[in-house]
Amino acid sequence: MQMRNIRKFLQILLFTLSIGTALVSVTESCDAQYFIWGNEPMMKWKERSSSHLNLISPASFKADSVFIPYFDSAIVYQTHFLPSVPKKLNIILHPNTLISNGFVAWAPARSELFTAPARDFYPGFWPQQLAWHEMRHFAQYSVAQVQLKKRVGWLFGEYLTVGMMGIVVPSWYIEGDATASETAFLNTGRGRSPSFSAPFFAWLSSRRRLPDYDRCVIGSDESYSPDRYLYGYWMVASGQKSFGAQFWPKVYAETFMKDNFGMFPRTFKQINPKDLQLHDFHKKTMQWIRDSVVTETSNIKFSQYAALTNTKDYCSYRPVGIDKSGNIIAFRKSLHGEPCFVSIDNSGSEKVIRYTNYIHDESFGFDGQSVYYAEYRPHERWGLVDFARTVKLDCSTGKTENLSVTYKELLPAVSPGGNVLATCAYRNDGTYQVAVVNLSTRQTMGWAEFTYNEQPISLAIDDNVHYLYMIQQTVNDRRIVKYNAVSRSSEVLFSTSVKNISSLFLSENYLYFGSDHNGNEEIYRISVSGGTPECLTNTAFGASFPVPDNRGGLYFSELTSNGNQIRKIEEIQPVTPLSRWDFMYVLADSLSSVALKQTDTIRSKNIEKSDAKPYQKGRHLIHVHSWGPFTIDPSAGTINPGIQFDSQNMLSTMSGSVFSGYNLSTATIESGFRATYQGWYPVLSAGYTNYLPVDSNGMIYHYYNNLTLSAYLPLVYTRSAWTFRITPQIESRPWCAVDTGDGMTGYARHGAFLSLSAYKYTNGLNMYPKLGVFFGAGDLWQKYDNHKGTMLSMIGGMWLPGFFRHDGFRIRAGFEQRDTLALPFSTMMSAPRCYNLLENPVSSFVSGEYACPLLSPDFHVGSLFYLKRISGMISYDYALSPGSKAFSSAGIHLMTDVNFLRLYTPIRMVFSEYYLQPSNQWQFQFGLSYDLYAY
Numbered sequence: 001m002q003m004r005n006i007r008k009f010l011q012i013l014l015f016t017l018s019i020g021t022a023l024v025s026v027t028e029s030c031d032a033q034y035f036i037w038g039n040e041p042m043m044k045w046k047e048r049s050s051s052h053l054n055l056i057s058p059a060s061f062k063a064d065s066v067f068i069p070y071f072d073s074a075i076v077y078q079t080h081f082l083p084s085v086p087k088k089l090n091i092i093l094h095p096n097t098l099i100s101n102g103f104v105a106w107a108p109a110r111s112e113l114f115t116a117p118a119r120d121f122y123p124g125f126w127p128q129q130l131a132w133h134e135m136r137h138f139a140q141y142s143v144a145q146v147q148l149k150k151r152v153g154w155l156f157g158e159y160l161t162v163g164m165m166g167i168v169v170p171s172w173y174i175e176g177d178a179t180a181s182e183t184a185f186l187n188t189g190r191g192r193s194p195s196f197s198a199p200f201f202a203w204l205s206s207r208r209r210l211p212d213y214d215r216c217v218i219g220s221d222e223s224y225s226p227d228r229y230l231y232g233y234w235m236v237a238s239g240q241k242s243f244g245a246q247f248w249p250k251v252y253a254e255t256f257m258k259d260n261f262g263m264f265p266r267t268f269k270q271i272n273p274k275d276l277q278l279h280d281f282h283k284k285t286m287q288w289i290r291d292s293v294v295t296e297t298s299n300i301k302f303s304q305y306a307a308l309t310n311t312k313d314y315c316s317y318r319p320v321g322i323d324k325s326g327n328i329i330a331f332r333k334s335l336h337g338e339p340c341f342v343s344i345d346n347s348g349s350e351k352v353i354r355y356t357n358y359i360h361d362e363s364f365g366f367d368g369q370s371v372y373y374a375e376y377r378p379h380e381r382w383g384l385v386d387f388a389r390t391v392k393l394d395c396s397t398g399k400t401e402n403l404s405v406t407y408k409e410l411l412p413a414v415s416p417g418g419n420v421l422a423t424c425a426y427r428n429d430g431t432y433q434v435a436v437v438n439l440s441t442r443q444t445m446g447w448a449e450f451t452y453n454e455q456p457i458s459l460a461i462d463d464n465v466h467y468l469y470m471i472q473q474t475v476n477d478r479r480i481v482k483y484n485a486v487s488r489s490s491e492v493l494f495s496t497s498v499k500n501i502s503s504l505f506l507s508e509n510y511l512y513f514g515s516d517h518n519g520n521e522e523i524y525r526i527s528v529s530g531g532t533p534e535c536l537t538n539t540a541f542g543a544s545f546p547v548p549d550n551r552g553g554l555y556f557s558e559l560t561s562n563g564n565q566i567r568k569i570e571e572i573q574p575v576t577p578l579s580r581w582d583f584m585y586v587l588a589d590s591l592s593s594v595a596l597k598q599t600d601t602i603r604s605k606n607i608e609k610s611d612a613k614p615y616q617k618g619r620h621l622i623h624v625h626s627w628g629p630f631t632i633d634p635s636a637g638t639i640n641p642g643i644q645f646d647s648q649n650m651l652s653t654m655s656g657s658v659f660s661g662y663n664l665s666t667a668t669i670e671s672g673f674r675a676t677y678q679g680w681y682p683v684l685s686a687g688y689t690n691y692l693p694v695d696s697n698g699m700i701y702h703y704y705n706n707l708t709l710s711a712y713l714p715l716v717y718t719r720s721a722w723t724f725r726i727t728p729q730i731e732s733r734p735w736c737a738v739d740t741g742d743g744m745t746g747y748a749r750h751g752a753f754l755s756l757s758a759y760k761y762t763n764g765l766n767m768y769p770k771l772g773v774f775f776g777a778g779d780l781w782q783k784y785d786n787h788k789g790t791m792l793s794m795i796g797g798m799w800l801p802g803f804f805r806h807d808g809f810r811i812r813a814g815f816e817q818r819d820t821l822a823l824p825f826s827t828m829m830s831a832p833r834c835y836n837l838l839e840n841p842v843s844s845f846v847s848g849e850y851a852c853p854l855l856s857p858d859f860h861v862g863s864l865f866y867l868k869r870i871s872g873m874i875s876y877d878y879a880l881s882p883g884s885k886a887f888s889s890a891g892i893h894l895m896t897d898v899n900f901l902r903l904y905t906p907i908r909m910v911f912s913e914y915y916l917q918p919s920n921q922w923q924f925q926f927g928l929s930y931d932l933y934a935y
Contacts, residue, residue, distance in 0.1 A: 039096065039384050039651065041679050045615035050607055052076065052086065056615050056650060057093035063115070063430035063452035064093060067127045068609045071111075074135035078181065080602055081595070082249050084142035090650050096385045096428050098360070098376070098410065102130045104137035106145075106162040108625040108648055111138060114384075116426055117455045119362040119410070122196065123478045123500045124188030126455070132185045136178040140252070141165065147256030157626035159646065168255055169264055171904055172217060176232020177248060180240070183233070184591035187498040191233055191588045194542060194581055195500065195521045198559055200226045200234070201581075202541040204290045205297070206561035211286065213279040214860040218899050221765055221869050222856035224314040224335065224563070237587050238285040243272050245594045265863070292583040300578055303538045305558065305567035308348055316564040317342075319547040319555045321366030328547075328555060329353070329371060329395055330566060331361055336805055338721070338763055338770065341371060341393060344566065354398045355721045357761045360388055363411040363458055363503075367418030367439065370394050372403070374410045374423075380715050381681060390423055400720060403437075413459040416506055420445070422461040422468065432456055436465055446485055458513075460506035467528070469493075469511055471501050480504070480511065480526065493530045503545050512536075512546040512554070518577035519585070523556050525572075535577035536569065548572070617679070621654045622647050631661030631670070640664055653679030668693050672706070682711040691737050704737035704746050712753075727755040749782035749826070759799065767851040767871065768808035769799040782823050789819025793828035797847075807852035815844035820882060832877030832889040834914040834923055840887065845879035851895075866899040868906060890915045 044059040050068050052075040057064040071091060079086045090110045100118040104111045111134055117126035145161045152160065165174070183191030190196040203224050204211075211225075219225040239248055254267045265278040272281070308328060309317055314335040321329050328344040339361075341353040358376040365372035371393040379385035389404030390412050409423040419440060425433045430452040436445045445465050450456065450472075457471040457478070468483040479495035494501070496517065505512040510525045517524060517533060521542035524533040537543040542559040549555060554572050557564035624647045631642040642661015648654070656675035663670050672689035691704040712729035732750045759772025773796070780791040795814035802808045816829050820841070829842040851873040860866040873893040880886055891914040897906040910927040 040382055046612045047615040048612050049610045053089045053091050055091050060429050061095045069607050070127050070131035072607045074131040078135045078139040082139040082143055084139055084146055086142050094384045095430055098386055098388050098426055102134045104134050106141055107158040108623050110650055119457055122190055122193050125475050132182040133178045136181040143253055147253055156628040159626035172228040172232035175228045176236040179229050179233040180236040183588050184595035194516050197584055198541045200230050201293045202561045205293045213282040214866045215858055217902055218866050220858050296580055297540050302540050308566040308568055310565055311562055314563045317566045318545045318557055319566055320364045320371055322549050323395055324368055338761055353395050354393055357718050357721045360410055365412040365414035367414050372412040372414055377718055378716055380717055411459050413461055415461045415463045417463040420461050420465055422459045424456045458504040460504045471504050494526055494533055505546050507548040514544040518579050520580040534574040538575050538578050621649050623649050631659040682713045685710045705735040706737050707735045708733050721761045725757045729753045747784035751780040753778040766806045768810050770801055772799045778828050784822050787822040789822025791818035791823050809850050812847040832879050833891055834889045841882055842879045843882045847877045849873055849875040863902050869897040871895040888917045
């Protein structure tokens with residue numbers, strides 16, 4: 001009985017902590033969401049409806065009706081297999097970005113889809129792929145909301161659903177379940193794609209020991225780890241194979257129930273008939289996959305190829321062409337470096353030609369001297385509007401030239417002789433235009449238009465512009481098509497309904513391409529007049545990106561345990577293709593077989609879709625989605641007892657909160673509202689709070705008002721590897737209140753601020769940006785205690801590269817001029833570390849620090865914590881007070897990035913020892929941080 005009470009207490013404690021953490025994290029993410037999303041304010045929208053969804057899309061987009069039947073059907077089937085009662089879902093289409101993705105989100109409940117089709121290794125019609133994956137997420141959210149409603153009723157609304165899903169259910173299950181679902185329903189699902197799973201196979205087969213569960217869940221900063229889609233798919237598919245189709249839905253639903261609330265591993269153990277622990281099931285799955293890979297590869301004699309690259313760290317190369325000196329020009333992406341173009345000689349020595357920012361790397365053109373590629377360019381203001389321009393890179397000088405006309409150009413391809421360039425423009429209305437340009441005269445020689453259902457994947461063009469060759473994805477198949485510019489006719493050279501075809505390359509009388517036609521991703525070729533494709537490679541884990549050398553040989557990328565490495569075939573000869581990965585295809589077929597049996601019990605109706613009608617943005621600005629007995633202040637990161645209602649519209653242009661609660665730290669009743677409008681160029685915010693201080697006797701003698709009005713304009717520009725950010729802001733607080741420690745006091749202030757930064761594209765594992773500068777300035781006018789004053793502050797600095805991998809320097813300096821009588825609680829300065837800024841005001845400061853990763857131990861103690869990285873830092877800060885008194889601190893810091901309880905977000909623990917001057921003291925400090933170097 002006592003153990004049961006302890007268990008119940010722990011469950012209640014977990015539930016309370018989870019709600020608090022979830023609400024803070026979700027509120028903060030929603031508060032920052034607009035920096036990711038955003039559309040042009042003048043855009044007109046339309047909507048269509050069916051029985052299960054409302055589809056909202058720009059009025060200019062022509063292919064919106066294509067999405068409805070796929071998504072309506074997917075909602076019906078997915079909410080049947082993962083039993084739930086779905087509400088009508090709002091789906092928003094975004095055709096003005098070239099990024100291919102989609103997501104389902106709660107608070108408010110919706111799905112947002114990026115309509116530009118993916119151009120990678122996975123075949124399949126994009127709306128169909130999106131529908132079966134994303135609507136599985138919709139079913140997951142629906143189940144979680146129903147289960148949580150049983151426990152807490154309508155309390156908290158949708159915030160609780162998304163927050164608890166993110167905390168109590170591992171992300172690998174969320175994404176793996178959706179990937180397994182798309183594999184079950186589609187012949188082109190990722191579970192059937194060797195290019196999806198082969199990196200995992202190569203990594204597993206090369207390891208001496210099986211990776212433990214925590215390594216696969218949290219990952220590593222040191223070497224390759226499967227992402228949550230890949231790892232999750234194999235765990236979910238293997239679980240269904242072992243325990244049946246209803247196993248995972250039951251585990252998922254029971255995780256939200258009373259006895260197992262928040263205990264996904266415990267629920268797994270209770271429900272599986274073998275009483276397996278989750279980490280033991282992980283080991284069995286990893287062992288089965290590795291044994292299957294070894295069995296299928298050990299008895300095959302693979303062809304041997306000359307290795308041009310063979311890196312120790314995980315690195316992927318894509319050969320682009322051969323220059324006049326015989327060097328290979330390649331695009332390189334590394335786990336520990338920045339993306340760049342490199343020149344590689346016959347000995348394997350590399351020379352960096354140019355580092356890049358984000359580029360669309362599915363297609364490149366090469367004329368023997370220059371590389372042609374599509375460079376991603378963000379809109380300066382709107383996150384869901386972006387561009388791609390065709391850039392010419394001179395490999396001898398490293399200089400670039402913009403060739404773009406439409407600024408939505410992808411898939412550059414250069415003719416074998418180097419005189420003609422073909423590109424594909426992705427239009428905002430959902431159509432495609434392939435244009436051919438003479439590189440000498442820059443004149444357009446011709447173009448062809450295609451509908452949304454005829455997506456170009458890869459292009460090739462001959463020197464005479466008589467024939468355009470294209471890999472094309474249609475609703476039913478992926479195919480190689482030959483277009484005759486003279487007769488205006490087309491011919492399908494090769495097609496497949498379920499296999500992949502990618503990376504087209506024209507050389508002499510052959511088209512070279514990558515395909516998994518015989519089960520593994522290999523290099524093939526087909527005559528320009530058609531016929532049967534010939535296989536040219538037999539590799540263990542896959543080959544891609546063919547580049548003939550025009551001397552009878554061929555360069556390509558071979559997938560290894562250390563990424564895609566460049567190999568060479570001295571003389572091209574067709575080989576007998578070797579089938580592979582039977583266990584992978586059998587597993588995928590078993591998922592489909594079970595799904596087919598279950599669909600027999602569903603009676604589907606004809607999908608009726610309404611005609612398009614204008615979507616009235618003004619009528620949908622307010623949409624209350626969450627509420628609860630807490631008040632949440634995202635700027636302060638606090639939660640207090642009270643009541644709060646939150647709203648956000650479907651286009652994410654208007655968000656707001658109404659609240660009333662008791663602030664525990666200041667003993668004040670606070671009531672008011674916050675609202676932010678992001679549908680115009682400046683982001684407009686308004687907030688009002690009424691403060692009622694409560695004395696020790698519970699009496700209220702006075703009240704204070706706080707009104708805040710602000711507008712800021714976040715702008716971003718890119719040029720080559722550089723990103724530039726400019727954010728001007730104005731703020732007015734005609735009524736303000738602050739807690740002085742002895743009580744509340746009122747004041748008024750107005751200000752203007754400017755933030756600038758410029759930095760090079762930097763690997764995400766770096767301690768700082770690789771190279772960059774930043775600057776911030778503010779001018780503040782304030783009235784306080786019958787005094788008026790102004791403050792002018794400036795802070796600037798730079799990031800500099802270090803000596804080793806991922807290390808770097810940060811240098812800062814700032815000064816401030818202010819009237820201390822009118823501005824006792826306002827400053828933009830930084831005090832030297834280990835000093836309190838209120839007790840030690842600063843008029844100017846300089847600061848320098850150097851940080852470097854020390855170890856990536858990937859060490860864990862059960863599920864308690866996972867130590868991912870240990871870093872060191874040394875710092876020195878020097879400051880002058882308003883009275884010109886100097887004080888400083890020198891510090892040495894040890895930082896550990898730790899994931900507690902297998903939560904995906906790491907916590908940085910900082911152990912610091914400081915030497916303080918002029919007090920001549922040593923002092924130790926310990927701190928926790930989510931982002932110690934936020935800038």
